[in-house]
Amino acid sequence: MDHRPILASSCAMAATAVEARFRIDAKPQTPRNTSVVALDEGAMAVVRELAGQKWNAARFLGCAAGADGPDGAGAGDYADLQLCTVDGERVRLSEELAEADFVMMIATEGRGAAAAATIGDACTLRGIMTAGLIVGTNGESGAALTALRPNARVLLVTDDEQDATELLAAVGA
Amino acid sequence: MLKQDVNELLTRTGPGTDMGDLFRRYWIPALLAEELPEDGCPPVRVKLLAERMVAIRDSEGRYGLIDEFCAHRGASLWFGNNEVGGLRCAYHGWKYDVTGACLDVPSEPENSNFFRKVKLTAYPLVKIGDVLWTYMGDPADKPPLPEFEWCLVPPDQTYTSKRWQESNWLQALEGGIDSSHVSWLHSAGLKNDPLFKGSKGNDYNLNDMRPFFEVVDADGGLFVGVRRNAEEGRYYWRITPWVMPAFTLVPPRGDHPVHGHFWVPIDDENCWVFTFDYLPARALTGAELQAMKDGHGVHNEYVPGTYRPLANKDNDYLMDRSAQKRGETFSGVKGIAIQDASLQESMGPIVDRSKERLVSADSGIIKARRKLLTAAVALRENGTVPPGVDPAHHRVRSASIVLPKERSFLEAARDAVSVIPGVPQTSV
Numbered sequence: 001m002d003h004r005p006i007l008a009s010s011c012a013m014a015a016t017a018v019e020a021r022f023r024i025d026a027k028p029q030t031p032r033n034t035s036v037v038a039l040d041e042g043a044m045a046v047v048r049e050l051a052g053q054k055w056n057a058a059r060f061l062g063c064a065a066g067a068d069g070p071d072g073a074g075a076g077d078y079a080d081l082q083l084c085t086v087d088g089e090r091v092r093l094s095e096e097l098a099e100a101d102f103v104m105m106i107a108t109e110g111r112g113a114a115a116a117a118t119i120g121d122a123c124t125l126r127g128i129m130t131a132g133l134i135v136g137t138n139g140e141s142g143a144a145l146t147a148l149r150p151n152a153r154v155l156l157v158t159d160d161e162q163d164a165t166e167l168l169a170a171v172g173a
Numbered sequence: 174m175l176k177q178d179v180n181e182l183l184t185r186t187g188p189g190t191d192m193g194d195l196f197r198r199y200w201i202p203a204l205l206a207e208e209l210p211e212d213g214c215p216p217v218r219v220k221l222l223a224e225r226m227v228a229i230r231d232s233e234g235r236y237g238l239i240d241e242f243c244a245h246r247g248a249s250l251w252f253g254n255n256e257v258g259g260l261r262c263a264y265h266g267w268k269y270d271v272t273g274a275c276l277d278v279p280s281e282p283e284n285s286n287f288f289r290k291v292k293l294t295a296y297p298l299v300k301i302g303d304v305l306w307t308y309m310g311d312p313a314d315k316p317p318l319p320e321f322e323w324c325l326v327p328p329d330q331t332y333t334s335k336r337w338q339e340s341n342w343l344q345a346l347e348g349g350i351d352s353s354h355v356s357w358l359h360s361a362g363l364k365n366d367p368l369f370k371g372s373k374g375n376d377y378n379l380n381d382m383r384p385f386f387e388v389v390d391a392d393g394g395l396f397v398g399v400r401r402n403a404e405e406g407r408y409y410w411r412i413t414p415w416v417m418p419a420f421t422l423v424p425p426r427g428d429h430p431v432h433g434h435f436w437v438p439i440d441d442e443n444c445w446v447f448t449f450d451y452l453p454a455r456a457l458t459g460a461e462l463q464a465m466k467d468g469h470g471v472h473n474e475y476v477p478g479t480y481r482p483l484a485n486k487d488n489d490y491l492m493d494r495s496a497q498k499r500g501e502t503f504s505g506v507k508g509i510a511i512q513d514a515s516l517q518e519s520m521g522p523i524v525d526r527s528k529e530r531l532v533s534a535d536s537g538i539i540k541a542r543r544k545l546l547t548a549a550v551a552l553r554e555n556g557t558v559p560p561g562v563d564p565a566h567h568r569v570r571s572a573s574i575v576l577p578k579e580r581s582f583l584e585a586a587r588d589a590v591s592v593i594p595g596v597p598q599t600s601v
Contacts, residue, residue: 012486012519015339017442020521102533131533145581154533155387156540163543170174170531170539 031057034102034173036164037083037119038062039112039147046106046135046161051086053165058173060086061096063115081118097122102171105152106133106164110143120151129153133164175526175542183545184341184523186438187223191549196222196418197310198552198562200319202435202447203238203298204228204305205335216260218251222309223440228298229271232257236298237271238307244275244291269293301325303333304447320564321420322592323433323451331451332430332465334472337481338514341523342419342444343542346436348513349421350537352399352413356382358516361502362509363426368450368461368470369509372427374573374601377401377409388536389583393417393566394544396590397537398582403575409601410582412590414569415541417548417561422571423471425600430461431571432471442522445480448472448510453570454597473510482511490515568592572599 013019036058038044044062051060064082081093097103103123105116116132123130132152134144136159148155156163175183186193201221208217209230216227218241225241227250241249243262252263259276261268267288268277273295275288296307297315302324308315323331338345348354355363356378363375381401389396394415403409411424422433430450437445448471450457457465468474474483484491490506497505506515531539544560551557560566572589576582583590589599 012489012515015486015518015521017522020525023521023525104533129533131536142581142584146579149385149387149581150578153383153385154536155385156536157387157389158540159390160543160547163540166543167533167536167539170535171533172174172530 032101032172033099034058034104034168034171035096035100036060036104036106036168036173037115039105039107039115039144040109042108043106043112043135046108046164048086049161050164050168055168055173058168059096061091062086063112064090080122081115093119093122097126097128100126100128102129102131102173104131104133104164104168104173105148106135107144107148108135110147112144113147116147116151131156131167133158133167135159135161135164174529174531177525177527179542179546180523180526182549183542184343185441186342187441191553192545193222194310195545195549195552195559196438197308198314198316198559199310199418200299200306200308200316201419201437202304202335202445203307203437205333205447206300206303206305209236209305213255213257216251216253216255218249220439220443221307221445222438224309226296227251227253227260228305229255229260231255231259231271235271236300236305237273237295238298239269239271239273239295240293243267244293245278267291271295271298302331303328303449314558316558316562317564320567321416322453322568322570322594323431323449325594326451326453327456329456330453331449332457332462333447333449334465335445335447335480336473336475336510336514337439337479338444338446338518339442339486339522340444340514340518340520341441342436342438344517344520344524345444345446345513346415346419346421347538347541348517349423349434349436350395350397350413350415350541351535352397352411352424352537353384353386353534356384358503358512359509361500362512365501366469366509367464368429368432369426372429372601374409374411374424374426377403377575377601378411381409386534386536387582388540390540391416391566391569393561393563393569394420395537395540396569396583400582406578407575408578408582410572410574410576410586412572412574412582412586413537414571414590415537416566416569417559418545420561420567422569424571424573425598426573427600429600430457430470431598431600433571434471446510446514452598453592454595468508468510471510473508473514482514484508484511484515486515486518570598573601574599575601 038047064084131154132148213232248264266279273293275291387398400408419436435447548559
């Protein structure tokens with residue numbers, strides 16, 4: 001209270017529509033490197049759909065066939081995992097996470113629990129933010145929730161597949 | 174981040190806008206009952222959804238919300254005399270009842286029927302609890318009256334205030350959905366405020382600054398669950414319901430009253446924040462009520478004679494840098510309500526969401542926007558009744574609860590987030 005502002009633009013009165021015109025018009029974001037990983041077949045259909053949209057810096061993957069769970073110690077002191085892109089390219093989780101800022105796991109049922117745990121652990125180790133999207137509120141979603149809860153800092157349970165697009169767009173993926 | 178056209182759609186609530194049409198499918202708080210304290214009392218100017226009206230309580234105790242301006246020359250009826258059976262314009266004496274029907278045009282011959290051809294736009298106004306509610310949509314679509322618990326408990330168990338917030342309604346609402354700011358902006362309030370301090374939940378809140386979030390669809394909107402570590406093998410959950418379009422409840426703390434908000438657009442750059450505290454199963458104590466009236470908890474002090482907060486943007490919210498430095502407030506602004514208002518108003522009248530940088534912890538906000546957009550488009554395209562219109566959707570509670578780690582918060586707390594009359598809130 002000692003130093004009172006003397007200009008409209010130097011005090012809270014600057015929160016007017018007129019003053020809003022003088023906000024610095026900088027480009028808002030650099031892309032956030034995002035990996036979207038399907039944990040089961042149902043989720044893979046959602047991921048394929050997402051992959052067909054336009055993104056800044058998002059990659060779309062699923063757990064590779066024949067690699068249902070972690071395959072032991074990888075490059076570091078955590079289990080690694082075989083993933084594959086929607087184009088069929090195989091990539092190890094440890095490689096995928098090298099440049100990732102954010103990982104979104106998508107599940108429709110509980111069978112991806114082991115993969116979710118591996119991804120969650122790897123992300124925790126590297127300080128990468130995780131989110132989980134559970135699509136469908138059917139009998140299987142409870143198992144998906146149980147599988148994802150320990151491994152995703154944010155969980156969204158929804159009937160609306162479009163929520164995946166909204167979440168990715170909102171975070172600038 | 175939101176595309177500008179979507180931001181426009183979600184924030185504009187005037188007549189003929191998509192979001193305006195959506196709001197016009199709900200009963201919304203219009204003013205506090207205390208503003209029309211007795212039969213035949215002076216009228217009150219009210220602006221809602223970018224429409225200017227006067228609220229009246231006639232000599233018979235009937236309430237109404239009518240066009241502010243006289244059909245004759247467009248003078249404000251706020252200057253009018255509230256006479257027996259209606260409000261008479263101070264300019265030339267035209268008189269209207271609570272339905273907007275003209276009762277008298279003094280300049281016409283005594284036996285003239287001209288007055289029958291004059292009618293102002295009017296909306297119903299109904300007292301439920303401490304609030305006068307209105308419905309501004311097509312009368313054919315008028316839903317049943319609202320059934321929010323805070324308005325239905327006995328009068329000694331509830332207290333409502335309101336404040337003018339100089340920002341768009343949506344950024345205000347989003348603050349009610351986003352509980353992750355509490356551990357920062359309101360951290361001092363958890364320790365000091367008489368309506369917050371002393372609960373075990375506060376310790377969980379302050380001991381774990383990196384909570385996990387779960388967002389789950391509800392029939393009327395969303396439940397946002399925020400979990401923090403509690404004792405070994407257990408989580409402390411805070412569950413916030415959002416009922417569309419603009420009702421949020423804050424998870425309770427200990428035996429303190431439960432608070433919440435209804436965020437009502439005045440126009441596109443201003444909103445009313447109806448703020449309440451209530452208890453489902455006991456009366457508010459004298460001390461609790463006095464604390465609310467003194468502006469503690471989620472309430473605030475006022476510029477005398479107004480509903481404008483005493484700390485507002487014209488005085489830099491009475492910023493106190495020394496209190497900030499001492500740790501008595503995190504932002505230098507006193508009081509939970511004004512801490513929220515100051516930051517939400519600082520975003521500008523309508524925040525440019527195309528420039529924001531959200532994180533996944535904002536999933537509740539992201540999902541709420543999506544639901545609003547979906548509902549507005551479904552209403553426009555198909556006439557679909559939006560979520561939150563059905564009074565059954567209003568019967569929700571917030572809750573704070575400690576659960577074993579393996580339990581799903583919504584399954585475990587199903588009863589806790591449902592209204593069971595007379596049963597206390599679930600709180601830690």
